[in-house]
Amino acid sequence: MSSPLVFGIFQYIGPNGTVGSAWQSPRDESANFTKLAHWTALARKFEDAKLDFLFLADSYGFPALDGELLPASVREGRGIPHGDPMPLISALAAVTEKLGYILTTSTTVEPPAANARRFATLDHFTDGRIGWNIVTGSSGATVAALMGKELIAHDLRYDMADDYLDVNLTLWEGSWEDDALVLDKESAVYADPAKVHMVHHEGPYFRTDGILNLPPSPQRTPLLVQAGASGRGRQFAGRNAEAVFVGGGEPATVARTIAGIRESAVAAGRPADAIKVMVGALFITAPTSEEAWAKHAEMLAMSTDEGAAAIYAGNTGVDLLALDPDKPIAQKSTELGQSNLERYLGADGKPAPLVRDILENFRRTGINGSVFVGAPEEVADQIEEFVAATGADGFLIQPHLVPETYDDLIDLLLPVLRDRGLARHEYEGDTLRERLFGVGCTQLPETHRGYDFRVGRSA
Numbered sequence: 113m114s115s116p117l118v119f120g121i122f123q124y125i126g127p128n129g130t131v132g133s134a135w136q137s138p139r140d141e142s143a144n145f146t147k148l149a150h151w152t153a154l155a156r157k158f159e160d161a162k163l164d165f166l167f168l169a170d171s172y173g174f175p176a177l178d179g180e181l182l183p184a185s186v187r188e189g190r191g192i193p194h195g196d197p198m199p200l201i202s203a204l205a206a207v208t209e210k211l212g213y214i215l216t217t218s219t220t221v222e223p224p225a226a227n228a229r230r231f232a233t234l235d236h237f238t239d240g241r242i243g244w245n246i247v248t249g250s251s252g253a254t255v256a257a258l259m260g261k262e263l264i265a266h267d268l269r270y271d272m273a274d275d276y277l278d279v280n281l282t283l284w285e286g287s288w289e290d291d292a293l294v295l296d297k298e299s300a301v302y303a304d305p306a307k308v309h310m311v312h313h314e315g316p317y318f319r320t321d322g323i324l325n326l327p328p329s330p331q332r333t334p335l336l337v338q339a340g341a342s343g344r345g346r347q348f349a350g351r352n353a354e355a356v357f358v359g360g361g362e363p364a365t366v367a368r369t370i371a372g373i374r375e376s377a378v379a380a381g382r383p384a385d386a387i388k389v390m391v392g393a394l395f396i397t398a399p400t401s402e403e404a405w406a407k408h409a410e411m412l413a414m415s416t417d418e419g420a421a422a423i424y425a426g427n428t429g430v431d432l433l434a435l436d437p438d439k440p441i442a443q444k445s446t447e448l449g450q451s452n453l454e455r456y457l458g459a460d461g462k463p464a465p466l467v468r469d470i471l472e473n474f475r476r477t478g479i480n481g482s483v484f485v486g487a488p489e490e491v492a493d494q495i496e497e498f499v500a501a502t503g504a505d506g507f508l509i510q511p512h513l514v515p516e517t518y519d520d521l522i523d524l525l526l527p528v529l530r531d532r533g534l535a536r537h538e539y540e541g542d543t544l545r546e547r548l549f550g551v552g553c554t555q556l557p558e559t560h561r562g563y564d565f566r567v568g569r570s571a
């Protein structure tokens with residue numbers, strides 16, 4: 113029997129998923145994204161289905177070009193609005209016991225020590241079910257402007273991210289020894305002062321002198337996730353990530369990306385399988401193939417060129433609508449997100465696609481997507497083929513109609529995947545890291561560089 117794949121759900125705190133603007137469907141409930149009950153019901157649904165985690169994507173950015181809003185984005189609710197996932201996590205943790213939560217923060221926004229404290233608090237409140245998607249940020253230009261900063265060049269952002277992570281690791285691993293918390297009411301000792309340490313970090317970009325002002329949480333360091341597939345992004349992942357989200361697409365391209373990530377891990381002195389790679393994918397299924405394709409057509413009818421171009425522009429800085437539709441993109445690099453530019457530059461000896469085809473592909477698949485359509489058995493076949501061709505460890509499932517697309521997944525597709533040994537029947541382990549790496553793997557492994565930041569190990 114095959115081993116189960118990892119299945120996480122991708123959500124924005126907003127009215128849309130990654131393809132089109134589904135909120136307008138009478139069957140869609142995403143416009144309730146401002147209501148806590150909308151999210152608690154979804155989290156319970158995902159846990160009942162034994163899904164591994166809910167990922168809440170985030171960015172302070174929004175689609176804009178040259179300091180101007182892109183009207184399609186506002187009109188269609190794409191990229192605008194977008195709420196902050198962090199305050200949601202405690203409410204979701206309170207109504208679930210096993211579901212993991214991964215959320216994004218950018219290394220360009222808040223000071224690293226603030227990030228460390230917040231994730232440590234969340235690791236306590238979730239009993240070790242939290243993961244951090246470390247991004248240098250999509251829509252970097254609008255984020256920088258909003259924060260009153262200059263846009264930092266692409267590769268420098270990743271250099272700074274390495275240093276940012278060091279501050280976080282130092283605080284999580286280096287401040288409290290495992291047995292520093294005494295909690296002895298008789299002797300009135302809360303914690304042992306000899307076992308709580310000041311940490312000092314002086315890196316090229318960040319420095320800190322202080323403590324993590326919390327006792328160790330179940331995972332200490334949250335599960336470290338990364339999602340930028342540029343060359344420098346893959347290098348960062350190889351050194352730091354335990355899980356990587358990659359965009360879908362042609363299996364050969366995805367296979368190369370995944371192989372590149374594993375090579376980066378090995379180059380950083382880690383085992384190739386130290387990183388779990390999950391591919392962004394949309395599963396559109398229904399009892400029959402015809403019904404599934406009808407749902408797919410319905411989705412595309414809600415996806416406009418203008419909306420897709422706005423998202424693309426915000427992410428890459430390239431305005432597809434302003435380019436000659438009958439030529440490839442001339443621009444070969446960007447200081448914003450590179451993954452979605454590199455995706456369309458041509459590879460394996462194939463010519464770069466034309467702008468009109470890029471726009472159509474992006475309109476159909478969005479920032480992350482492989483799209484699998486069909487009756488449940490057909491989609492399960494496609495999943496098996498894709499995994500065999502790419503070496504992916506699992507999928508990050510993109511939303512379409514909420515909750516209908518999830519109900520189809522849970523009621524129709526997951527039972528087929530379970531029968532094939534590709535989806536889990538039961539949860540094992542309590543923490544998010546154990547969910548991905550097995551029972552007992554609660555904290556960073558010895559092969560991760562963060563392990564060496566731990567204080568008092570010999571004691």
Ligand SMILES: Cc1cc2nc3c(=O)[nH]c(=O)nc-3n(C[C@H](O)[C@H](O)[C@H](O)COP(=O)(O)O)c2cc1C
Pocket residue numbers: 168169170171216218245247248249250251266338339340341342343344345346357358359392448449450451452479480508
């Ligand atoms: C599945 C997936 C999820 C992502 N989630 C986020 C996110 O939540 N926030 C964000 O700013 N970027 C997100 N990204 C984009 C990348 O993390 C990255 O910031 C961007 O592509 C720029 O990095 P790059 O130049 O290495 O591509 C995501 C990408 C993928 C494929």
